[in-house]
Amino acid sequence: MSDVKKAIGEKEDGSFYKVLIIDDSVFVVKQLTQILQSEKFEIIGSAQDGEEGVQKYKELYPNVDIVTLDITMPKMDGITTLEKIMEFDKNAKVIMISALGKEDLVKKALISGAKNYIVKPLDREKVLSRIEGVLKK
Amino acid sequence: MRVEYINPFVEASVSVIREVLDVEVKREQISLKSKAMPVLEIAVIIGLVGQVEGRVLFDMSRQTALKIVSKMNNEEIKEFDELAKATITELGNLITGRAVTKLSEMGYKFDVTPPAIFSGDNMEISDTEIEALIVPIETPIGRIEINVALREK
Numbered sequence: 098m099s100d101v102k103k104a105i106g107e108k109e110d111g112s113f114y115k116v117l118i119i120d121d122s123v124f125v126v127k128q129l130t131q132i133l134q135s136e137k138f139e140i141i142g143s144a145q146d147g148e149e150g151v152q153k154y155k156e157l158y159p160n161v162d163i164v165t166l167d168i169t170m171p172k173m174d175g176i177t178t179l180e181k182i183m184e185f186d187k188n189a190k191v192i193m194i195s196a197l198g199k200e201d202l203v204k205k206a207l208i209s210g211a212k213n214y215i216v217k218p219l220d221r222e223k224v225l226s227r228i229e230g231v232l233k234k
Numbered sequence: 235m236r237v238e239y240i241n242p243f244v245e246a247s248v249s250v251i252r253e254v255l256d257v258e259v260k261r262e263q264i265s266l267k268s269k270a271m272p273v274l275e276i277a278v279i280i281g282l283v284g285q286v287e288g289r290v291l292f293d294m295s296r297q298t299a300l301k302i303v304s305k306m307n308n309e310e311i312k313e314f315d316e317l318a319k320a321t322i323t324e325l326g327n328l329i330t331g332r333a334v335t336k337l338s339e340m341g342y343k344f345d346v347t348p349p350a351i352f353s354g355d356n357m358e359i360s361d362t363e364i365e366a367l368i369v370p371i372e373t374p375i376g377r378i379e380i381n382v383a384l385r386e387k
Contacts, residue, residue, distance in 0.1 A: 122323065124317060124323070128307075131308075196330075196331035197334075198330075198331040198332070217324075217328060
């Protein structure tokens, strides 16, 4: 057997982790997509607000391995969205994406079941290490 | 206007621009304006309400905005489209987030509106009740002006 290092997005069985991105910024969605695809994660869906995010999670369930969730969004904010996803699937792996200065909301999210959080600006290393950490838990 | 509200925005702008765009940043002479002043072609405006109130505006030429957007997206973007708007908004969010954290640490309590973008030619802004401070920032991809009009309530 060769000892080639697997991409972070690749599972033991050779399939790929599936990610749902919930974020109202097309820029952030693009940034996350580029970073995650470079490590072979499969972007299974994206949603521009919380309502759409919850609906997509339910549609795609149980085929979502990890959700990235923006903390501030129109229609339904990240915390409410998180609560609705956790209510539907208590094993959901959700990682919050937050701007600096939202510590109270991040704390609330962690109490509500988020597995970790990433503070923007996003960079490749930060995003991948947090997501890898959550997947290994 | 007290300089302690301005500094967090200026410092946050300089550090975010340096970090995200990976360019050298030079702060230029601050100027104070109390009447209408011209605004460059692309402007991001953020409102503050609470113990500190007013607005912060970042403006730049279309050309500079496109260079910023291209750099942040790692690809050349030629039109100021939805992606470009989202990218500039994100830059505004990053700067505001950092400045707000600093101001909160100093003990000020207030809320911030989401950034709004204006684009056009020959725009100007008038602040009838609060005088504005302008801090120009010079970078290799162009000039960005930070225009702050805030007061303590």
